[in-house]
Amino acid sequence: xxxxxxxxxxxxxxxxxxxSSSFRREKxxxxxxxxxxxxxxxxxxxxxxxxxxxTLYHLKGRRVYKSKNxxxxxxxxxTGARGEDVVIKLPLGTIIRDAETNEIIMDLLEPDKKxxxxxxxxxxxxxxxxxxxxxxxxxxxQSGIEGETKELKLELKSVADVGLVGYxxxxxxxxxxxxxxxKPEIADYPFTTLTPHLGVVSMDNWTTFVIADIPGxxxxxxxxxxxxxxFLKHIERTKIFLHLIEYDIHVAHxxxxxxxxxINNELLKYxxxxxxxxxxxxxxxxxxxxxxxxxxxxxxxxxPYTDNLFFISAPLQEGTQELxxxxxxxxxxxxxxx
Ligand SMILES: Nc1nc2c(ncn2[C@@H]2O[C@H](COP(=O)(O)OP(=O)(O)OP(=O)(O)O)[C@@H](O)[C@H]2O)c(=O)[nH]1
Ligand SMILES: [Mg+2]
Numbered sequence: 001x002x003x004x005x006x007x008x009x010x011x012x013x014x015x016x017x018x019x020s021s022s023f024r025r026e027k028x029x030x031x032x033x034x035x036x037x038x039x040x041x042x043x044x045x046x047x048x049x050x051x052x053x054x055t056l057y058h059l060k061g062r063r064v065y066k067s068k069n070x071x072x073x074x075x076x077x078x079t080g081a082r083g084e085d086v087v088i089k090l091p092l093g094t095i096i097r098d099a100e101t102n103e104i105i106m107d108l109l110e111p112d113k114k115x116x117x118x119x120x121x122x123x124x125x126x127x128x129x130x131x132x133x134x135x136x137x138x139x140x141x142q143s144g145i146e147g148e149t150k151e152l153k154l155e156l157k158s159v160a161d162v163g164l165v166g167y168x169x170x171x172x173x174x175x176x177x178x179x180x181x182x183k184p185e186i187a188d189y190p191f192t193t194l195t196p197h198l199g200v201v202s203m204d205n206w207t208t209f210v211i212a213d214i215p216g217x218x219x220x221x222x223x224x225x226x227x228x229x230x231f232l233k234h235i236e237r238t239k240i241f242l243h244l245i246e247y248d249i250h251v252a253h254x255x256x257x258x259x260x261x262x263i264n265n266e267l268l269k270y271x272x273x274x275x276x277x278x279x280x281x282x283x284x285x286x287x288x289x290x291x292x293x294x295x296x297x298x299x300x301x302x303x304p305y306t307d308n309l310f311f312i313s314a315p316l317q318e319g320t321q322e323l324x325x326x327x328x329x330x331x332x333x334x335x336x337x338x
Contacts (some may be wrong), residue, residue, distance in 0.1 A: 003195035004057045005156040005234070008099055010064045011118050014083030017070035019124035023137065024075070025302025035077050036127040042120030043067030043083030049108040053091040054116025054198055056156050070144055073126040077259075083120055093159040093237070093307040099151035107327060117152075121145035160198055160212035161329060161331050165237025165263055166244035168192070168216030168226070173282040175215040175244065175314040179324050184213055191216055191227060197236040204327055212238060219262045222269035232270045240327060241267070241279040241332050247288050255281070257301050278330060282323055284309040 017039025024032025065088060073078035090096075094108045096117070106115065119174055124142030134249055164172045168190030176182050180199025185192050197213045212235050216227040235241065241264060244257050260281060267274040283298060295311060302309045308326065312319035 001059075002057055003055050004060055005055060007056045007059045007154050008063070008151065009059060009154065010149065010151050010267060011045045011086070011088075012064065012066040012149045013045050013118040014069040015122035016040070016042045016123040017080035018072045018143045019126040019129075019141035020073035020075060020078075020080075021127040021139050021141040022075035028116075029190055031137070033133050034127040035075055036141050037073035037078040037080065038077070038126045039073045039123030039142075040070030040080035040082045041123045042070045042129045042144065042147045043085040044116055044120045045118040046085060046087045046095065047090050047094075047106070047115045047117055048087055048114045049094070049111050050089045051092060051111050053089060054158070055091065056154055056181070056195070058095070059088070067120055067147070068186050069147070070120065070123045073123070073141070077126065077128055079126075080123060084124075085120070087114060087317075088101040090154065091156055091158075093157050095155045095157060097155070099153045102153070105152070108117075118148055118150055121147045137277060138325045141273045146158040157237055157300060158198060158212055160206040160210040160235070160238050160239045162209065162242050164211055164213050164219060164242050164244060165235065165236035165267070166284075167246065167259060167263070169243040170216065170246040171314055172213050172216070172244050173197070174322065175282075175284065175312065176211055178314045178317060179320055180211055180215065183212075188293035194227070201324060201328075202277055203324075206249060207328075209240075209328060209331055217263055217266050219266070222229055229250040229270050230267060230274065232267070232274075236271065236274070239278070240330055241274075241277055242327065243281045244284050245281065246282045247283050247285045247294075249288055253294070253297055253301055256298070257305070260302075260305065278334070279306070280308040280323070280327065280330070282311055282312050282319075284314065286311045286318065287313040287316055 004008045020036030022034045022036040067086040068083035070083045127141040173184040176199040182199030203245045214231040215227045310323045
């Protein structure tokens with residue numbers, strides 16, 4: 001499935017139905033009173049946030065969403081049928097903007113809650129409402145209010161708790177596939193992952209948190225190198241970054257630290273405030289470590305950058321639970337305001 005995180009759509013709410021102008025006809029009653037019913041209200045347009053989509057791809061085939069018009073009122077004070085609403089499902093984290101002013105109308109963060117975005121036009125009143133002591137037989141009835149039209153720009157900025165960053169092939173997807181419900185593709189060539197994936201990590205007592213796996217980043221990504229930084233917006237809202245650095249027996253330890261710095265630099269180039277986010281660093285593929293002195297050396301080397309250095313081998317599930325527990329604890333601390 002293709003990944004799409006920006007679309008423009010037009011939404012139109014339904015017109016209100018016309019109020020009826022009608023007079024009662026009964027046997028033996030030559031001139032019955034006015035009995036025209038009201039027009040039905042036009043349908044509205046709603047958005048609803050859902051966890052079942054992770055992209056805006058489902059909106060790709062269609063530009064215009066229009067709810068139905070209300071039906072006209074009828075004799076015998078019968079109100080016309082309401083126009084059917086349109087309910088558009090969107091992934092959580094979709095930011096909805098007025099396409100003309102670019103103003104944010106809403107940021108859809110709550111699941112399964114229907115929010116009104118464009119109200120349908122009200123149906124017109126039928127003629128019986130206008131009967132009074134002076135005019136016993138009004139012919140006048142209201143026409144319905146017209147629906148509205150709005151051009152919208154939808155942009156998805158995924159909402160996850162932890163954002164996974166690292167060079168291609170660092171083992172990001174392997175980690176997320178081991179610790180969460182996500183099943184991204186894993187392979188030994190760079191840029192296996194081409195789109196963001198969200199994985200839900202289940203902790204004890206039914207609590208969960210969400211990790212975002214995004215395509216690998218390389219030096220110069222902010223200038224468009226590799227897949228560039230267009231996917232960074234999907235970790236822009238995460239509370240913690242997890243840097244994953246692949247252990248490689250052929251690469252000097254200093255160079256591993258350099259790789260962290262380079263990725264961090266790309267994050268800063270994208271947005272300064274990415275530098276203020278708490279982060280963890282994990283050295284991956286530790287099953288490749290031959291000399292155990294590497295652990296202490298790496299700890300020492302990374303010490304100025306983090307107290308949160310972890311060593312993992314995701315396929316062997318070594319160190320992964322400790323890492324997950326620490327991330328979860330940090331998230332709880334952040335939620336509690338420290
Ligand atoms: N030996 C070893 N291999 C690993 C480990 N974790 C991942 N790999 C392998 O490393 C390769 C890359 O893993 P991925 O999980 O696809 O890496 P990625 O960071 O998602 O890569 P991109 O999607 O290209 O950015 C695959 O062949 C994995 O099987 C590990 O802990 N030990
Ligand atoms: Mg991957």
